[in-house]
Amino acid sequence: MKRLSKIPSAGLIAAVLAVAVALPFVVSGYYVQFASKAMLVGMLALSLNLVVGYGGLVSLCHAAFFGFGGYMLAFMTPEDGGASLWLSLPTALLVVAAVALVIGALSLRTRGIYFIMVTLAFGEMLFYLFHDTKIAGGSDGMYIYFKPELVVGGRNLLDLESARTFYFVALALLAGAAVLVKELVGSPFGRALAAARDNERRALSLGFPVFRVRLTAFVVSGVIAGMAGFFSASQFGFVAPQMLGWHLSATILVMVVLGGMGSIIGPVVGAFALIGLEEVLKTSFEHWKLIKGLVIIALVFLLPGGLRQLATLLMPERVDASATPAKPRSDEAPANV
Amino acid sequence: MSEILLKATALEKRYGGLKAVSGVSVDVHRDEVHAVIGPNGAGKSTLINLLSGDVAPTSGAMMMGERDITHLSPNLRALAGVGRSYQKTTIFRDSTVFENVRLAAQAHGGSPLRMVGTAERDGNVNARAAAAVEEAGLSHRSGTVAKFMSHGEQRQLEIAMVLATEPRVILLDEPLAGMGHAEAQRMIALIGRLKDGRGVLIVEHDMDAVFALADRLTVMVDGRPIASGSPEHVRNLPAVRAAYLGHDDEIEAGAAA
Structure with missing residues (x-):
């Protein structure tokens, strides 16, 4: 498929990783935390891209999985200490998988604009479930006073209170998610997913169970998002309904489109760019949101292939067909009935 | 009969x-x-x-x-x-001839939805795809991106895809x-x-x-x-x-x- 991203040279990956590993030893604690947050949001954008970029399914409820992951940690953290990662993380991911399975099984029966609407409706339902009921502190949200612990033989192996440790956990999670998605996209499963995106009718007539393929991708993507949410909640020690609202869902979608749907790392770059842009504008302007909007519009007009296109402009020898934006799925009606 | x-x-x-x-x-x-x-x-x-x-x-x-x-x-x-072709050519235009046919062969292989390992790794699928490409007379076009071929060749490709589903x-x-x-x-x-x-x-x-x-x-x-x-x-x-x-x-x- 055309969206098979060109594998960046091993040197580039090594350089980025080296900088990432060295970073927490160089910059101040504030930026270490900022980078951790950005990596988790990057992981969220990366997970959404599996569905949007490779599946051709524009989902507007992705924050729900992120938020659910966070709320699960809040539910499972005791009053007097940290939750056990051994128990809380798998439980949280299982619950998120179940939620994604139900939402996916219902919404994937629709197509195109209807899929967008149905996922939006599900996202809103979950938002109001947490916002308007008392199950999790309503609109005030919930505090998580203790970080989850990874206890082996009475010792906590992972001190998530340490910003530096947390940073490396976030880095490992992001890298793991990137490897997982890369593996999936290049596998026969990934090819079937892309085939269904490019031409659903043809994929079916070749014998692919399109619904099951999409549902699997939807759940995998949801679980990665849930994992990011779980650790995000842990980082901030707080969950609120905004974490699963459509506003965040839309923001992640912007990150994906901004970074470029054609690659695995593109959405991560998009997430970094958007969060970084916010950070810079916030400190410089009063009406920074207005300027942020203008910058995004300008970027979309100037770089229709996403930020990734910037790399191909700067390094023309790496130009490849995969930099073109994903085109919407064409559902062709049966001709001449 | x-x-x-x-x-x-x-x-x-x-x-x-x-x-x-x-x-x-x-x-x-x-x-x-x-x-x-x-x-x-x-x-x-x-x-x-x-x-x-x-x-x-x-x-x-x-x-x-x-x-x-x-x-x-x-x-x-x-x-x-049951394999079929469509009245309107229905192929994956941005993929090569071989990838189109390989995908069709994959759907009928032993593990059509395997999630680990690259798709090209499956020798059996590749062999069946190559055979279908040859039977449809497109061996010389195997590496060509489908959209760059003539209408007639695209229809041949569609037949090759059908053939690969055996x-x-x-x-x-x-x-x-x-x-x-x-x-x-x-x-x-x-x-x-x-x-x-x-x-x-x-x-x-x-x-x-x-x-x-x-x-x-x-x-x-x-x-x-x-x-x-x-x-x-x-x-x-x-x-x-x-x-x-x-x-x-x-x-x-x-x-x-």
Whole structure:
């Protein structure tokens, strides 16, 4: 498929990783935390891209999985200490998988604009479930006073209170998610997913169970998002309904489109760019949101292939067909009935 | 008589009050090309869509050998051995010829949805894809991105994709539509080879091609079959001539061919 991203040279990956590993030893604690947050949001954008970029399914409820992951940690953290990662993380991911399975099984029966609407409706339902009921502190949200612990033989192996440790956990999670998605996209499963995106009718007539393929991708993507949410909640020690609202869902979608749907790392770059842009504008302007909007519009007009296109402009020898934006799925009606 | 591969009985498809197809019973035999002809709106494409599962019948039954496939979805029918091409070329335009065909072969391999390891790793799938590319006469185009090929080659590619799914019955919906003479001749020769060990059902307007290829002919008018049999037999039926009034020349031309 055309969206098979060109594998960046091993040197580039090594350089980025080296900088990432060295970073927490160089910059101040504030930026270490900022980078951790950005990596988790990057992981969220990366997970959404599996569905949007490779599946051709524009989902507007992705924050729900992120938020659910966070709320699960809040539910499972005791009053007097940290939750056990051994128990809380798998439980949280299982619950998120179940939620994604139900939402996916219902919404994937629709197509195109209807899929967008149905996922939006599900996202809103979950938002109001947490916002308007008392199950999790309503609109005030919930505090998580203790970080989850990874206890082996009475010792906590992972001190998530340490910003530096947390940073490396976030880095490992992001890298793991990137490897997982890369593996999936290049596998026969990934090819079937892309085939269904490019031409659903043809994929079916070749014998692919399109619904099951999409549902699997939807759940995998949801679980990665849930994992990011779980650790995000842990980082901030707080969950609120905004974490699963459509506003965040839309923001992640912007990150994906901004970074470029054609690659695995593109959405991560998009997430970094958007969060970084916010950070810079916030400190410089009063009406920074207005300027942020203008910058995004300008970027979309100037770089229709996403930020990734910037790399191909700067390094023309790496130009490849995969930099073109994903085109919407064409559902062709049966001709001449 | 040769083995019956696909058998449809009393198929009917209603859209509201309109009977697009009604009372159609057709079968496809091994080593045979069965052509379905008829004027526009006769329900030929609907018939193919019913046989492939793209459209669900209002009533009637379809069997692949001993297996009832009436209620199978298109992807399960493909796995049951029914392959099809579309009237409008339906390929993955941005992929190479080989990747298009490999994907088709993958759907019918041992682990079509394996999630680890690259897709190209499966030697068995690659081999079947290469064989299908060769059978469709596209070996020299294997590495070409589909959208850069001519219309005729794209249709050949579609046939290669169908072949890679290892079908026992192939349904072809106007495979010659929009082709120039030379391209059409090449396609006719290819279709003639397809029936070897398989069954082919073809809907086609080009009467030269139909009479060159068909072992058996069914004529449909207004959603119903009005005649069926050998080309010689059907050609001389008064009812067929009446239905083709104004198209008489076409049938004569086909007969002469």
